[in-house]
Amino acid sequence: xxxxIEAIAEQVFVALADPSRRALxxxxxxxxxxxxxxxACRLPITRQAIAKHLALLTExxxxxxxxxxxRRVRYRLRSAxxxxxxxxxxxxxxxxxxxxxxxxxxxxxxxx
Amino acid sequence: MGFPDRxxxxxxxxxxxxxxxTALTTAEGLAGWFGDTATIDLRPGGSARMTFGEEHVANMxxxxxxxxxxxxxxxxxxxxxxxDPRRTYVEFTLEPNGNGTRLKVVETGFAxxxxxxxxxxxxxxxxGWASELGELVTYLDAA
Numbered sequence: 001x002x003x004x005i006e007a008i009a010e011q012v013f014v015a016l017a018d019p020s021r022r023a024l025x026x027x028x029x030x031x032x033x034x035x036x037x038x039x040a041c042r043l044p045i046t047r048q049a050i051a052k053h054l055a056l057l058t059e060x061x062x063x064x065x066x067x068x069x070x071r072r073v074r075y076r077l078r079s080a081x082x083x084x085x086x087x088x089x090x091x092x093x094x095x096x097x098x099x100x101x102x103x104x105x106x107x108x109x110x111x112x
Numbered sequence: 113m114g115f116p117d118r119x120x121x122x123x124x125x126x127x128x129x130x131x132x133x134t135a136l137t138t139a140e141g142l143a144g145w146f147g148d149t150a151t152i153d154l155r156p157g158g159s160a161r162m163t164f165g166e167e168h169v170a171n172m173x174x175x176x177x178x179x180x181x182x183x184x185x186x187x188x189x190x191x192x193x194x195x196d197p198r199r200t201y202v203e204f205t206l207e208p209n210g211n212g213t214r215l216k217v218v219e220t221g222f223a224x225x226x227x228x229x230x231x232x233x234x235x236x237x238x239x240g241w242a243s244e245l246g247e248l249v250t251y252l253d254a255a
Contacts (some may be wrong), residue, residue: 005115009115083192086189086191086192087198090189090190091116091119091222091223092116093191094119094219096217097121099145100121100215100217102145102146103132103215104123106145107125107126107127107135107145108126110144111126111127
């Protein structure tokens with residue numbers, strides 16, 4: 001496993017820890033690429049705050065700025081880091097303790 | 113943070129390995145404790161399927177059948193999109209323990225991004241996963 005995989009997952013969780021950034025990512029996921037101005041119209045977040053958060057998300061590789069004229073730059077979601085974080089969550093969510101207890105009980109019941 | 117690739121559990125069962133084997137590798141057995149319903153074609157490369165509730169389905173591919181000591185399968189990684197080809201490998205090993213069985217389950221592959229697949233994925237290309245899956249299968253066949 002490349003050592004920076006963990007750093008990538010960490011950046012995803014840091015990004016998701018902030019409600020404004022969650023709202024931005026959700027909006028990009030739901031409605032597709034958008035400019036900062038469009039996002040400011042749709043979300044209860046100021047244009048300045050949006051610029052700040054988009055810069056952080058770009059830095060973290062979670063969104064990518066599509067080339068374009070300065071005020072028309074559209075941002076789109078970049079899913080690769082999310083997939084890395086998802087694998088971490090998948091390991092946490094895989095529950096073997098429950099099924100193994102159920103197996104134990106199933107076998108005991110068959111013996112009765 | 114710690115990024116687990118492997119989950120390992122051991123459980124001591126009162127029943128002999130033959131009995132435990134049946135619970136792990138037959139449709140009736142699996143439906144008795146794991147899924148709500150189950151089907152299984154018990155041979156390497158065979159398909160198995162379990163349902164949980166109304167909506168959740170687990171499609172498995174049987175990889176290893178060494179009765180009554182080892183049973184392995186691959187399945188979809190929980191939480192990833194349905195069409196994501198990455199899979200984890202689950203292996204049950206059964207060891208006699210007095211009159212009973214020491215059952216170990218190991219699930220590996222949660223951090224299966226190889227250097228190459230990682231690079232491909234981050235170049236915005238997803239074709240890397242198909243070869244990654246091929247590597248996993250080759251690895252499993254060789255094991």
